[in-house]
Amino acid sequence: MLPVSLGRFRIPALVFSALLGFVxxxxxxxxxxxxxxxxxxxxxxxxxxxxxxxxGYILTFKTALEAFWxxxxxxxxxxxxxxxxxxxxxxxxxxxxxxxxxxxxxxATVPYATxxxxxxxxxxxxxxxxxGLNLYNTFSILIVAYIVKYLAFSxxxxxxxxxxxxxxxxxxxxxxxxxxxxxxxxxxxxxxxPGLIAAWFLVFMTTFYxxxxxxxxxxxxxxxxxxxxxxxQTYSNQQAASVLAVLILLVVLAGNVLVSKITKGKITI
Amino acid sequence: xxxxxxxxxSKKFGSVEAVxxxxxxxxxxxxxxxxxxxxxxxxxxxxxxxxxxxxxTGRVFIGQELVSCSETNLYKPPEQRNIGMVFQSYAVWPHMxxxxxxxxxxxxxxxxxxxxxxxxxxxxxxxxxxxLDKRLPSQLSGGQQQRVALARALVAEPALxxxxxxxxxxxxxxxxxxxxxxxxVQRRLGITVIYVTHDQAEAMVMSDRIIVMDxxxxxxxxxxxEIYDSPANRFVxxxxxxxxxxxxxxxxxxxxxxxxALNGIPGPVHLKGRLHSIMKAGDRVVLxxxxxxxxxxxxxxxxxxxxxxxxxxxLGNEMDYRVALGSLEVRATGPAxxxxxxxxxxxxxxxxxxxxxxx
Numbered sequence: 001m002l003p004v005s006l007g008r009f010r011i012p013a014l015v016f017s018a019l020l021g022f023v024x025x026x027x028x029x030x031x032x033x034x035x036x037x038x039x040x041x042x043x044x045x046x047x048x049x050x051x052x053x054x055x056g057y058i059l060t061f062k063t064a065l066e067a068f069w070x071x072x073x074x075x076x077x078x079x080x081x082x083x084x085x086x087x088x089x090x091x092x093x094x095x096x097x098x099x100x101x102x103x104x105x106x107x108a109t110v111p112y113a114t115x116x117x118x119x120x121x122x123x124x125x126x127x128x129x130x131x132g133l134n135l136y137n138t139f140s141i142l143i144v145a146y147i148v149k150y151l152a153f154s155x156x157x158x159x160x161x162x163x164x165x166x167x168x169x170x171x172x173x174x175x176x177x178x179x180x181x182x183x184x185x186x187x188x189x190x191x192x193x194p195g196l197i198a199a200w201f202l203v204f205m206t207t208f209y210x211x212x213x214x215x216x217x218x219x220x221x222x223x224x225x226x227x228x229x230x231x232x233q234t235y236s237n238q239q240a241a242s243v244l245a246v247l248i249l250l251v252v253l254a255g256n257v258l259v260s261k262i263t264k265g266k267i268t269i
Numbered sequence: 270x271x272x273x274x275x276x277x278x279s280k281k282f283g284s285v286e287a288v289x290x291x292x293x294x295x296x297x298x299x300x301x302x303x304x305x306x307x308x309x310x311x312x313x314x315x316x317x318x319x320x321x322x323x324x325x326t327g328r329v330f331i332g333q334e335l336v337s338c339s340e341t342n343l344y345k346p347p348e349q350r351n352i353g354m355v356f357q358s359y360a361v362w363p364h365m366x367x368x369x370x371x372x373x374x375x376x377x378x379x380x381x382x383x384x385x386x387x388x389x390x391x392x393x394x395x396x397x398x399x400x401l402d403k404r405l406p407s408q409l410s411g412g413q414q415q416r417v418a419l420a421r422a423l424v425a426e427p428a429l430x431x432x433x434x435x436x437x438x439x440x441x442x443x444x445x446x447x448x449x450x451x452x453x454v455q456r457r458l459g460i461t462v463i464y465v466t467h468d469q470a471e472a473m474v475m476s477d478r479i480i481v482m483d484x485x486x487x488x489x490x491x492x493x494x495e496i497y498d499s500p501a502n503r504f505v506x507x508x509x510x511x512x513x514x515x516x517x518x519x520x521x522x523x524x525x526x527x528x529x530a531l532n533g534i535p536g537p538v539h540l541k542g543r544l545h546s547i548m549k550a551g552d553r554v555v556l557x558x559x560x561x562x563x564x565x566x567x568x569x570x571x572x573x574x575x576x577x578x579x580x581x582x583x584l585g586n587e588m589d590y591r592v593a594l595g596s597l598e599v600r601a602t603g604p605a606x607x608x609x610x611x612x613x614x615x616x617x618x619x620x621x622x623x624x625x626x627x628x
Contacts, residue, residue: 002545007558166358166360168357168360169320169360171321171347171356172360172362172421173362174346174355175347175348175354176318176348176373176374176425177425178348178373179377181350186377187362190363190364191363212340268329
């Protein structure tokens with residue numbers, strides 16, 4: 001992009017942007033962080049009113065811990081399965097130029113543009129036993145929902161990193177005497193590895209705190225962090241909810257830093 | 270080492286004929302260039318030899334072995350052809366260091382580590398990269414990456430080395446020195462080389478033989494001297510170096526001698542011993558003459574054609590003349606020493622070498 005000189009609007013524009021950033025990002029997140037350390041919500045923020053007791057509460061609260069393990073399990077499963085499917089689609093799309101894979105790629109982008117509630121509803125109707133398969137109240141229906149919704153993330157990321165590999169790099173391996181398998185193992189895989197890792201984390205992190213679909217699909221034993229966070233905030237304990245929010249934020253932040261490091265800043269959420 | 274034989278090879282991409290009726294034998298140890306403008310089919314031909322494209326028709330032999338045959342549907346993939354190849358984009362693997370890149374063909378052949386180290390060391394010496402084996406490609410200059418690609422192509426001692434415009438990404442000075450280096454390596458190893466280029470100077474300097482291609486067809490095959498001195502047709506003459514074309518009609522013909530009336534030039538031009546036996550009076554012909562084979566004289570001489578000097582340019586090593594012949598403008602070059610003739614004065618052009626081609 002061409003740099004544009006703002007002339008005399010330079011200082012006002014800078015102040016406006018900084019203000020906007022402060023009001024929209026720093027203030028709400030700051031509020032969450034501060035709230036998570038407040039003993040009694042509503043009382044003035046003073047040294048006596050600060051404590052880590054809510055952290056203690058959350059870290060020993062059975063439902064929250066279950067939600068954490070559920071989120072972790074579903075996130076890992078969804079990200080791994082999505083990556084496998086996406087890798088196949090991307091490989092056939094980019095390397096074999098298969099029209100079938102092209103179609104699959106297109107189909108994968110449709111759910112991403114579809115509201116999560118619509119997807120959840122569709123899955124409830126389709127997998128409640130009416131058509132032979134009953135996944136209601138299981139982990140599977142949530143994992144399927146995550147994969148359907150976020151497969152496009154993985155496909156796009158893996159496609160992008162495969163497209164970076166010039167055909168001549170593979171041909172050089174072939175003419176050097178390498179079989180397809182050797183060339184895949186020694187040339188393609190190492191070169192797309194950062195893309196694969198990034199694709200995995202993108203799906204993992206978005207599913208880790210997912211709410212829109214989870215709130216419609218969770219059952220007695222399949223609540224995740226998003227659902228618990230929502231219920232705490234709505235019905236019981238805002239400070240505990242803030243603690244949970246801060247912890248989720250830390251996980252996402254760490255994941256983001258990791259992805260950005262692995263892909264050298266090319267991919268972030 | 271191996272010779273390479275192509276018999277009636279063609280390649281169609283959809284309805285586009287990229288290579289047509291290509292039959293040629295490249296002898297063992299020969300350095301042959303495929304030369305032509307982009308889209309002439311040279312790269313496709315090379316890729317057919319490598320095995321990256323399957324020929325639509327025809328047979329390809331490398332050494333005694335048939336590697337591709339359209340009739341029996343025989344096709345050997347590139348990894349089984351024992352060929353070395355250097356790509357235009359170098360195609361050096363960015364995640365491997367120099368040693369791993371160059372040693373890769375030996376590694377996939379299952380050679381033991383000690384032997385690989387020894388062979389890689391020797392070939393790196395050959396391409397003047399000794400001591401750089403721990404470097405990553407991103408830490409190398411374009412010229413060094415090209416040498417890595419060359420070393421990798423040579424390390425497994427292939428029967429045949431293919432080069433696809435390997436120098437086109439290098440700057441002019443480096444390109445010139447690399448020409449000699451590649452030629453030198455080829456001489457020392459005695460390896461058969463097929464070299465694709467659109468740069469006629471490159472082809473002239475390096476090749477034992479040049480195959481000139483255009484629009485999928487071979488236009489002429491010959492030594493650099495033959496191609497330059499006796500171009501087979503107008504395309505070849507025009508593609509290789511500078512040349513003047515004079516169009517005209519054969520007025521009289523006696524054996525190899527004859528008289529040509531040139532369009533736009535008053536008076537006939539006498540040609541001695543330059544005509545093909547199949548030509549006859551009334552044929553339209555093209556005379557082609559290189560600037561350096563035309564002498565600019567200040568006085569009339571037998572057989573010389575009168576004209577007028579329009580411009581002369583001092584080029585340091587030679588003089589560049591523009592001479593008006595009737596309504597035509599002809600380019601000639603001469604030694605820089607003679608200041609001689611003034612612009613605007615009458616001159617006579619003596620054609621030392623002239624090629625007569627059918628129109």
